[in-house]
Amino acid sequence: MKGHTRLNALGCVLVAVATIAALSAMAQEKKPNVVFILADNVGYGDLGPYGGGELRGAPTPRIDQLAREGLRLTQYLVEPGCTPSRAALMTGQYSIRNGLSLVIIPGSPNTLSARAVTLGELFKGAGYATAIFGKWHLGAEPQSLPTAHGFDEFYGIPPDISWDSATYVDTITMTHSINAPPDELLAKGPQIVEAVAGGPLRTVKPYTREVRAEIDNELVAKSIDFMKRQTAAGKPFFLYLPFSMGHFPNLPSKQFAGKSRIGQYGDKLMEGDFHVGQIMDTLKELGVDDNTLLVFASDNGPQGETAREMGNSGPFRGELGEATEGSIRTFCFVRWPGKVKPGTSSYAMFSIMDFFPTFARLIGSKIPTDRPIDGVDQTDVLFGKSETGNRDSLLTFIGADMVAVRWKQWRMYLTDVHPTGIGPQREPGMFSASAPMAGYPKLYNIEMDPHEDLQVGALFGWAAGPALEVVEKYKETLKQYPNPPAGNLTHF
Amino acid sequence: MKGHTRLNALGCVLVAVATIAALSAMAQEKKPNVVFILADNVGYGDLGPYGGGELRGAPTPRIDQLAREGLRLTQYLVEPGCTPSRAALMTGQYSIRNGLSLVIIPGSPNTLSARAVTLGELFKGAGYATAIFGKWHLGAEPQSLPTAHGFDEFYGIPPDISWDSATYVDTITMTHSINAPPDELLAKGPQIVEAVAGGPLRTVKPYTREVRAEIDNELVAKSIDFMKRQTAAGKPFFLYLPFSMGHFPNLPSKQFAGKSRIGQYGDKLMEGDFHVGQIMDTLKELGVDDNTLLVFASDNGPQGETAREMGNSGPFRGELGEATEGSIRTFCFVRWPGKVKPGTSSYAMFSIMDFFPTFARLIGSKIPTDRPIDGVDQTDVLFGKSETGNRDSLLTFIGADMVAVRWKQWRMYLTDVHPTGIGPQREPGMFSASAPMAGYPKLYNIEMDPHEDLQVGALFGWAAGPALEVVEKYKETLKQYPNPPAGNLTHF
Numbered sequence: 001m002k003g004h005t006r007l008n009a010l011g012c013v014l015v016a017v018a019t020i021a022a023l024s025a026m027a028q029e030k031k032p033n034v035v036f037i038l039a040d041n042v043g044y045g046d047l048g049p050y051g052g053g054e055l056r057g058a059p060t061p062r063i064d065q066l067a068r069e070g071l072r073l074t075q076y077l078v079e080p081g082c083t084p085s086r087a088a089l090m091t092g093q094y095s096i097r098n099g100l101s102l103v104i105i106p107g108s109p110n111t112l113s114a115r116a117v118t119l120g121e122l123f124k125g126a127g128y129a130t131a132i133f134g135k136w137h138l139g140a141e142p143q144s145l146p147t148a149h150g151f152d153e154f155y156g157i158p159p160d161i162s163w164d165s166a167t168y169v170d171t172i173t174m175t176h177s178i179n180a181p182p183d184e185l186l187a188k189g190p191q192i193v194e195a196v197a198g199g200p201l202r203t204v205k206p207y208t209r210e211v212r213a214e215i216d217n218e219l220v221a222k223s224i225d226f227m228k229r230q231t232a233a234g235k236p237f238f239l240y241l242p243f244s245m246g247h248f249p250n251l252p253s254k255q256f257a258g259k260s261r262i263g264q265y266g267d268k269l270m271e272g273d274f275h276v277g278q279i280m281d282t283l284k285e286l287g288v289d290d291n292t293l294l295v296f297a298s299d300n301g302p303q304g305e306t307a308r309e310m311g312n313s314g315p316f317r318g319e320l321g322e323a324t325e326g327s328i329r330t331f332c333f334v335r336w337p338g339k340v341k342p343g344t345s346s347y348a349m350f351s352i353m354d355f356f357p358t359f360a361r362l363i364g365s366k367i368p369t370d371r372p373i374d375g376v377d378q379t380d381v382l383f384g385k386s387e388t389g390n391r392d393s394l395l396t397f398i399g400a401d402m403v404a405v406r407w408k409q410w411r412m413y414l415t416d417v418h419p420t421g422i423g424p425q426r427e428p429g430m431f432s433a434s435a436p437m438a439g440y441p442k443l444y445n446i447e448m449d450p451h452e453d454l455q456v457g458a459l460f461g462w463a464a465g466p467a468l469e470v471v472e473k474y475k476e477t478l479k480q481y482p483n484p485p486a487g488n489l490t491h492f
Numbered sequence: 493m494k495g496h497t498r499l500n501a502l503g504c505v506l507v508a509v510a511t512i513a514a515l516s517a518m519a520q521e522k523k524p525n526v527v528f529i530l531a532d533n534v535g536y537g538d539l540g541p542y543g544g545g546e547l548r549g550a551p552t553p554r555i556d557q558l559a560r561e562g563l564r565l566t567q568y569l570v571e572p573g574c575t576p577s578r579a580a581l582m583t584g585q586y587s588i589r590n591g592l593s594l595v596i597i598p599g600s601p602n603t604l605s606a607r608a609v610t611l612g613e614l615f616k617g618a619g620y621a622t623a624i625f626g627k628w629h630l631g632a633e634p635q636s637l638p639t640a641h642g643f644d645e646f647y648g649i650p651p652d653i654s655w656d657s658a659t660y661v662d663t664i665t666m667t668h669s670i671n672a673p674p675d676e677l678l679a680k681g682p683q684i685v686e687a688v689a690g691g692p693l694r695t696v697k698p699y700t701r702e703v704r705a706e707i708d709n710e711l712v713a714k715s716i717d718f719m720k721r722q723t724a725a726g727k728p729f730f731l732y733l734p735f736s737m738g739h740f741p742n743l744p745s746k747q748f749a750g751k752s753r754i755g756q757y758g759d760k761l762m763e764g765d766f767h768v769g770q771i772m773d774t775l776k777e778l779g780v781d782d783n784t785l786l787v788f789a790s791d792n793g794p795q796g797e798t799a800r801e802m803g804n805s806g807p808f809r810g811e812l813g814e815a816t817e818g819s820i821r822t823f824c825f826v827r828w829p830g831k832v833k834p835g836t837s838s839y840a841m842f843s844i845m846d847f848f849p850t851f852a853r854l855i856g857s858k859i860p861t862d863r864p865i866d867g868v869d870q871t872d873v874l875f876g877k878s879e880t881g882n883r884d885s886l887l888t889f890i891g892a893d894m895v896a897v898r899w900k901q902w903r904m905y906l907t908d909v910h911p912t913g914i915g916p917q918r919e920p921g922m923f924s925a926s927a928p929m930a931g932y933p934k935l936y937n938i939e940m941d942p943h944e945d946l947q948v949g950a951l952f953g954w955a956a957g958p959a960l961e962v963v964e965k966y967k968e969t970l971k972q973y974p975n976p977p978a979g980n981l982t983h984f
Contacts, residue, residue, distance in 0.1 A: 045807055051543010054837050055566050056807065057939055074547050261839065262940045310940065312807045315537055315548065345546050347753065447549055448754045448802065 031126065031236040031363055032336070033292040035227075035283070036119075036355075037276060038089070038240070040082065040135065040163065040247035043302030044330050045314030046269060052312060053273075058266030062277030063333070066296060070335030071382065072345040077394050077406075078300050078352045080327045081320060081430055082162060083137050084397070085299040085352055086242070090118040090138065090149070092356025092367065092375035094395060094474075099484035101397045102430065104139060106160045111139025112149065113484070117368045119356060120150025123238035126365045129230045133219040134242040137162060140201065147195040151240070155194045155222055157207055157215070163247040165190035166212035213251040216243045220275045224282045231286045236363075241279070245272030246311060248303060265310035280335075290337050293362065295355070297332035315450040322429035323396045323403045323413065325446055334382055341384045348389030349406075354378045372477040393470040400486035401434040402474075407467040409447035410460070413437065414471075443467075523618065523728040523855055524828070525784040527719075527775070528611075528847075529768060530581070532574065532627065532655065534738035535794030536822050537806030538761060544804060545765075550758030554769030555825070558788060562827030563874065564837040569886050569898075570792050570844045572819045573812060573922055574654060575629050576889070577791040577844055578734070582610040582630065582641070584848025584859065584867035586887060586966075591976035593889045594922065596631060598652045603631025604641065605976070609860045611848060612642025615730035618857045621722045625711040626734040629654060632693065639687040643732070647686045647714055649699055649707070655739040657682035658704035705743040708735045712767045716774045723778045728855075733771070737764030738803060740795060757802035772827075782830050785854065785874075787847070789824035807942040814921035815888045815895045815905065817938055826874055833876045840881030841898075846870045864969040885962040892978035893926040894966075899959040901939035902952070905929065906963075935959075 046052040049067035053060035079085040083103045084095035090112075095101045099110045112118075123130050131153040132146045139145075140160035147154050158165060168189040186206040192215075193201045205211065223241050230237035245268055252259070252267035256274070260266025276296055283289045302311020304319045311319065318324030332350070334340055353375035360367045360377075367373050380386035396404040403415045415434035428434040441464060443457035457464070538544040541559035545552035571577040575595045576587035582604075587593045591602045604610075615622050623645040624638045631637075632652035639646050650657060660681040678698040684707075685693045697703065715733050722729035737760055744751070744759035748766070752758025768788055775781045794803020796811045803811065810816030824842070826832055845867035852859045852869075859865050872878035888896040895907045907926035920926040933956060935949035949956070 045537075045543055050547060051537060051806060054839075055542060056942070057839060304943065304945065312942070314543055314807075315804045347546075347549065450548070450804070451796065453796065 030291060031128070033227075033230075033237050033239075033288055034123070034359060034363075035223075035239045035279060035292060035294045036089075036241065037279060037294070037296045038086075038134075038242040039245045039272060039296070039298040040242070041300060041303050041311055041320055042246035042269070042272075042298040042330065043304075043311040043313045043319070043326070044316060045312035046246070046302065047273075047331055049333070050331050051314055053269075056266065056269075056312065057261035058269040059260075060269060060273040062273045062280065063296070066276060066280065066294075066333050066335055067343070069337065069342045070294070070333050070344075071340050071384075073332040073334065073350050073381075074345055074347045075349045076297060076330060076332035076352070077349060078298070078328050078330060080300055080323060080396065080398060082135075082247075082299055086135075086137050087112070088351070088353045088374075089299075089355060090120070091116055092353050092373045093371070094353070094374050094397060096397045096400075096483050096486050097372065097374075097481070099486055100138065101486050102399045103162075104137065104160060106140070106158070108139075108160070110485070111141045111144040111160065114143040114148070116149065117371075118146075118149040119238070119240070119359065120146060122150070122356070122360055122365050122367070123363065124150035124152070126363045127236065128363070129226075129233070129235045129237040130240075131223075131226045131237070132156065132240040132242070133222045133226075134240075134244070135159075135162060136242070142200070145195060145201060147197045147199060150197075152197045153194075153226065154196075155204075156192070156219070156242075158190045158193060159201070161190060163212065163244045164249060166207055166209050166251070167249060169206070169208050209249070209251060212244070212249065214253050216245065216271060216275055217253055217255075219243050220278055223279065227282055227286060227288075231288055242299075243272070243275065245269065245275070246298065246302070262310065293334070293336040293339070295332065295334050297352070298330040299352075301327040301330055317450075317452045318429075321431050323398060324429075324452060325411070325450060327429070328394075328396055336382070340382055344384060346381050346384075346387070346389075348378070348381045348387065349391040349394065350378055350381060350389060351375060351391060351394055354391065358382065372481055393467075395470065395474055397486075398428055398430055398434060401428065402471065403428040403434055405467045405470050406446070407463065407470055409445050410463040410467060411444050411446050411452070412457075412464060412467045413442040416442075522783060523620070525719075525722075525729050525731075525780055526615070526851060526855075527715075527731045527771060527784060527786045528581075528733065529771060529786070529788045530578075530626075530732070530734040531737045531764060531788070531790040531823075532734070532739035533792060533795050533803055533812055534761070534764075534790040534822065535796075535803040535805045535811070535818070536808060537804035538738070538794065539765075539823055541825070542823050543806055545761075548758065548761075548804065549753035550761040551752075552761060552765040554765045554772065555788070558768060558772065558786075558825050558827055559835070561829065561834045562786070562825050562836075563832050563876075565824040565826065565842050565873075566837055566839045567841045568789060568822060568824035568844070569841060570790070570820050570822060572792055572815060572888065572890060574627075574739075574791055578627075578629050579604070580843070580845045580866075581791075581847060582612070583608055584845050584865045585863070586845070586866050586889060588889045588892075588975050588978050589864065589866070589973070591978055592630065593978050594891045595654075596629065596652060598632070598650070600652070602977075603633045603636040603652065606635040606640070608641065609863075610638075610641040611730070611732070611851065612638060614642070614848070614852055614857050614859075615855065616642035616644070618855045619728065620855070621718075621725070621727045621729045622732075623715075623718045623729070624648065624732040624734070625714045625718075626732075626736070627651075627654060628734070634692070637687060637693060639689045639691060642689075644689045645686075645718065646688075647696075648684070648711070648734075650682045650685060651693070653682060655704065655736045656741060658699055658701050658743070659741060661698070661700050701741070701743060704736070704741065706745050708737065708763060708767055709745055709747075711735050712770050715771065719774055719778060719780075723780055734791075735764070735767065737761065737767070738790065738794070754802065782828075785826070785828040785831075787824065787826050789844070790822040791844075793819040793822055809942075809944045810921075813923050815890060816921075816944060817903070817942060819921070820886075820888060828874070832874055836876060838873050838876075838879070838881075840870070840873045840879065841883040841886065842870055842873060842881060843867060843883060843886055846883065850874065864973055885959075887962065887966055889978075890920055890922055890926060893920065894963065895920045895926055897959045897962050898938070899955065899962055901937050902955040902959060903936050903938050903944070904949075904956060904959045905934040908934075 048060040087095035087100035136159035191203040250268040256271040313326030316326035318326035381389040540552040579587035579592035628651035683695040742760040748763040805818030808818035810818035
């Protein structure tokens, strides 16, 4: 697993990506390392530089440092859940184009297809060492694994399920009224797994609550080891670290249990802060600080009322699973000493899909031309050369439904909440079926009214025009490239 | 008005305050200047250091600097409206003890009494030059004026009304269908006024929308002039600058109109940022930086849904007028180079009432002993010598009703919302009459659940015990010192 035998079975897609590469001037420089740390369900308002941290009772000094040393995006936009956002990050496409617009669950027919081209393949094709440590959540089928999509190494939780599967053992042992689960039961439950490129998934150990509490320590240790190995080998690396900070159950490690003033969620924020600091320290120790682009972002808004978790959406309405701003806008830091101006912020609209073409440009690679890529190149935003960037719109899907369209500061909802929906939603979300909008689409000015209190469709009806143009442009792409069936429990 | 003839008619209360003064060691040093800038309806989440500023589309670089140079309080607690909070700040008492627990309106019988002892009298008694420029909002009766309560100089809007009275002229001219209001109509409307200690209120000019837009420039210019005069005279000064930043209508000055990305509210935040910077620059220019305690705080939470304004409560539920955390917790910075540690924050509970005894200690004065003082000395919080401070409880009143009690991290609601209430409230507030609580008091853990989503009374009923002890202690004081009638429209 530690890189002795790298199987290379990436298939024709990868070859297509790599051979197109007429290297740009940028890529003829030394190839930069890229480290992408992805937090899980951490909201816009949770961390120090976004009004959380110390203000919330959970100081984040290392993340505060990251903000001082890098760029803070204030309009970083994602999809409303773990699988959708991770699919969008990996492919540069709306998740619905890969049938991944709902959170997948074990046994779901919706998993990443062999045909998908991911960041793994992009970096691999450009000669990078690649690794993912943590949560994949795009499927456990052989063709869906990260190691089937350009990643040399994988270690993490079951790739078709999330951090909460750590509660399996409790559930089982409670049901059976036994104190310690026998090995047999543990073996049937969720397993920590590992794999190398093209190889099968191997189980490592049962994923228990104890493992849950300490897993980010494991993942960060593996990340540090990976960066050290690649630096020693003189090889550029892409490290994807989707760790557990923020996701239920937020069981803190021994080192951080009780460290915050607000309980486990705060403890886990402080633990994540420590881990981000460890990654920064390693880059410095290895002397690759100036040649490494570090991104630290969340996948979607927080769990609050829906799960009685403590994540905070900052000034925005709603949370994970909804189509509101609190669900689809969260934090993102970008740091690259000498390239990204320290202590800055940008209000450019920046989608999680935009990393795909942006990284492609930075490493001198080409993005696929045989499919729609919804991400746009945002290099100029990262380097402070553009104030508003290359994006002025975004679609939001829940399952099979297109529920909202953003155009400049306006958001227009295209569907309404089905009356049988549960949870705190005022707008359609993963926990409430969509219903046809009764009458006129609902319009909000997100920038002036971040909490979406004032429906202004009647006042600014003109904004529906350009907003619907965005919808039409997307629909146009479906003629040549129809979507696979979208995730839905009725699709079993 | 500029200090030539200082009438001294402060009465026996002041003499009592001043003559007790057995000067402490602290006060035998050079007396520090105190500058208190009070924003109006600016919420916890509005400014850069609390997750607003640039994140909201209205950068606040000078206030960000203030946070770097001073202390940021994260549990600064106020009363739910302008008059109540200002009464509490001035007297160190719950506003209800002076009958000022609702916002006063012209003609209301509830104004500051002759018997009240204010910060003006405290500083005056300690030999300070004193001034207030801006909004008093504690009454326009002769005995209620700031210049009847220790302030040498006053310039500002009508002292029994708020910034919104600038809309009077529009209303009148609209009613009369005339383009320009005749002088006669203007003279009947609200007037900018001025006064010197003990003297009458003199009208300066009509308070129009044009004056509204530029008034903070006027108030800051007067503040700078005041500080320069007192520094030249070698006299310690207390400057109270309750300016308009944040209060409806947020008409920006010419210099800042259109400067933010989010409209007038943002423009006004940026304008206020500039003004705070001007005050800091003046202290530096005058060489009194190290001998000046600067406070910059808000009076209460923002106007959001109730007034279609854009203030933001950060992670907390609710807004101005309610008894929720979003209404009664807001921002506060304290800066004193060499004394207050730069770049720090404190989560100690700190009430706006606490400034009264805290300032008294700092200037070597004594607080009145012939009345209950609800504020507590928090010098140790300011100087970083205590993490939790001297406060662990707080009562919240709406009009005549005690609606909530805070004890440590718990808040317990004692009344419910009357079903005829209007507005977005879930809890009792100024815009909804209180009703008896149906059954058990509602309990929230404010620190772990800042948005007050989870009612945990059934789980943590024990917290009602110590919370009700706080109520009982307060009730005990009423035996010797009963309250005057509380503000209520039925009291006319």
